[in-house]
Amino acid sequence: MDWRVFAQHMASMARDLLAEHTLDSTLRQISSSAVELVDGCDASGILVLRGDRVSSLAPTEQLVTDSDRLQEQLKEGPCFDAARPDRAERVFRIPDFTEDPGRWTSFVPRCRELGVGSMMGFLLYTREEELGALNMYSRKPGMFTEDSETAGWLLASHAAVAFSTAKTDAQLQEAIATRHLIGEAMGILMGRHQVTEDQAFDILRTRSQRTNTKLRDVARRVVETGTVEQ
Numbered sequence: 001m002d003w004r005v006f007a008q009h010m011a012s013m014a015r016d017l018l019a020e021h022t023l024d025s026t027l028r029q030i031s032s033s034a035v036e037l038v039d040g041c042d043a044s045g046i047l048v049l050r051g052d053r054v055s056s057l058a059p060t061e062q063l064v065t066d067s068d069r070l071q072e073q074l075k076e077g078p079c080f081d082a083a084r085p086d087r088a089e090r091v092f093r094i095p096d097f098t099e100d101p102g103r104w105t106s107f108v109p110r111c112r113e114l115g116v117g118s119m120m121g122f123l124l125y126t127r128e129e130e131l132g133a134l135n136m137y138s139r140k141p142g143m144f145t146e147d148s149e150t151a152g153w154l155l156a157s158h159a160a161v162a163f164s165t166a167k168t169d170a171q172l173q174e175a176i177a178t179r180h181l182i183g184e185a186m187g188i189l190m191g192r193h194q195v196t197e198d199q200a201f202d203i204l205r206t207r208s209q210r211t212n213t214k215l216r217d218v219a220r221r222v223v224e225t226g227t228v229e230q
Helices: 003-019 023-037 062-074 078-082 107-113 146-193 197-211 215-225
Strands: 043-050 053-057 091-094 118-125 130-138
Touching: 003 023, 003 146, 023 043, 023 130, 023 146, 043 062, 043 078, 053 062, 062 078, 062 107, 062 130, 078 091, 078 118, 078 130, 091 146, 118 146, 130 146, 146 197, 146 215, 197 215
Parallel strands: none
Antiparallel strands: 043 053, 043 130, 091 118, 118 130
């Protein structure tokens, strides 16, 4: 492993991540960087765990999604464990899928059938939050060494910061858009029903509660149809 070259690539990746404008593009850049920068990595993706439900984000190949779904089905696997907030371990590695796994005994033989030879999982976290797991796959056994693990951990550390920042930006943009949508809907109701601003908001909120519909969805209907009725 030429660490000087790796450091140069990491610096370039950090600049590229900063230049991304959306959460999706940031995650795609993270996954593609793993394939480009970590020796032996053929495919990569990000697994997010909510309860026992798995979301596959920015997979570079179908293999990644298939592995994530398998881990969700079996409720075990290195990436599944790396994404669990109740686990202290933050890095997982299966060097050789042809050997006795000793751990994840249901997952390893099934994943080997998908064409995986070795894999690693890294928790993506900052001081404030745990975001998911960055997963790396090789089709050949024995491709991920201790150097690969170190490189993956360094990449995951940078990726976690970029992921968190992009996620916060996306939430802020969504909040601004929702506020604008609700304000537009309130204006329509005020003009149509000759009610005050507070009364218009109460109409939206009451409809939201009665129909168990998100407030922004009720507001969107008012903007599109001019009424809160379905």
